[in-house]
Amino acid sequence: xxxxxxxxxxxxxxxxxxxxxxxxxxxxxxxxxxxxxxxxxxxxxxxxxxxxxxxxxxxxxxxxxxxxxxxxxxxxxxxxxxxxxxxxxxxxxxxxxxxxxxxxxxxxxxxxxxx
Amino acid sequence: xxxxxxxxxxxxxxxxxxxxxxxxxxxxxxxxxxxxxxxxxxxxxxxxxxxxxxxxxxxxxxxxxxxxxxxxxxxxxxxxxxxxxxxxxxxxxxxxxxxxxxxxxxxxxxxx
Numbered sequence: 045x046x047x048x049x050x051x052x053x054x055x056x057x058x059x060x061x062x063x064x065x066x067x068x069x070x071x072x073x074x075x076x077x078x079x080x081x082x083x084x085x086x087x088x089x090x091x092x093x094x095x096x097x098x099x100x101x102x103x104x105x106x107x108x109x110x111x112x113x114x115x116x117x118x119x120x121x122x123x124x125x126x127x128x129x130x131x132x133x134x135x136x137x138x139x140x141x142x143x144x145x146x147x148x149x150x151x152x153x154x155x156x157x158x159x
Numbered sequence: 160x161x162x163x164x165x166x167x168x169x170x171x172x173x174x175x176x177x178x179x180x181x182x183x184x185x186x187x188x189x190x191x192x193x194x195x196x197x198x199x200x201x202x203x204x205x206x207x208x209x210x211x212x213x214x215x216x217x218x219x220x221x222x223x224x225x226x227x228x229x230x231x232x233x234x235x236x237x238x239x240x241x242x243x244x245x246x247x248x249x250x251x252x253x254x255x256x257x258x259x260x261x262x263x264x265x266x267x268x269x270x271x
Contacts, residue, residue: 077259086262086264087250087261089259099257100258152202153202
C-alpha cells in the first residue's frame with residue numbers, strides 16, 4: 045500500500061541552524077501538508093500546499109518556515125534559524141485532491157531536537 | 160476560535176469491554192471529521208473519516224458517529240483488545256479550510 049515517507053527520522057541541531065525536513069508524498073496525491081506535535085501537546089497544522097503554492101498556513105508558520113516541492117516527488121519544510129521551541133515531531137501528510145471527502149495520509153514523522 | 164476537545168484524556172479497560180471515546184468541536188460548520196490512532200513515538204494512522212453529510216462510518220470493530228448540530232462525535236470500539244492500546248485522536252476540517260484541527264487525544268490502555 046502506498047505510504048508517505050519522511051527523512052530523517054530523527055534530527056538534532058544547534059539553535060540558530062537551518063534544517064530541512066524531507067517528505068515523499070503518495071505518488072498520485074496533489075495536496076501536501078506539514079503538521080507538528082510538541083511533546084505532550086496537540087498535533088498542530090502548519091501549512092498546506094497545492095499546485096506549487098501555499099494554500100493555507102497557520103500563525104505558527106512565520107517567516108522562519110518555508111516549503112518547497114523541488115522536484116516531482118519531494119516536499120520539504122525548511123526552518124531557517126531554529127529555536128529551542130521548534131523541537132517537536134514534524135509530520136508530513138498528503139491527500140489526493142484536497143476535497144473535503146479526502147483522507148489525509150500521514151508519514152511517520154521526523155523528530156527534531158534543537159539544542 | 161475553532162477547537163476540538165476530547166474526553167476522557169485517558170481510559171483503562173479490561174480486554175473484551177466495549178468503549179466509547181468522545182470528541183466535541185466548537186463550530187458545526189465542518190467539512191469532515193477524522194479519527195486517527197497514534198502509537199507511542201509513531202505517526203498517525205487514519206481509522207475513519209466521516210463527511211459532514213454522513214451520520215456514521217464503520218470499519219471492523221470501530222464505529223464513528225457524527226452529530227454536527229451538537230458538535231459531537233463518538234468512536235465506539237467493540238470487544239476491545241490489548242492491541243487497541245494507543246492514543247486516539249479526533250480531527251476536524253472546518254469549512255473554508257484545508258487544515259485538520261486536532262484534539263489532544265484519548266490514551267487507551269486495554270489490559271489482558
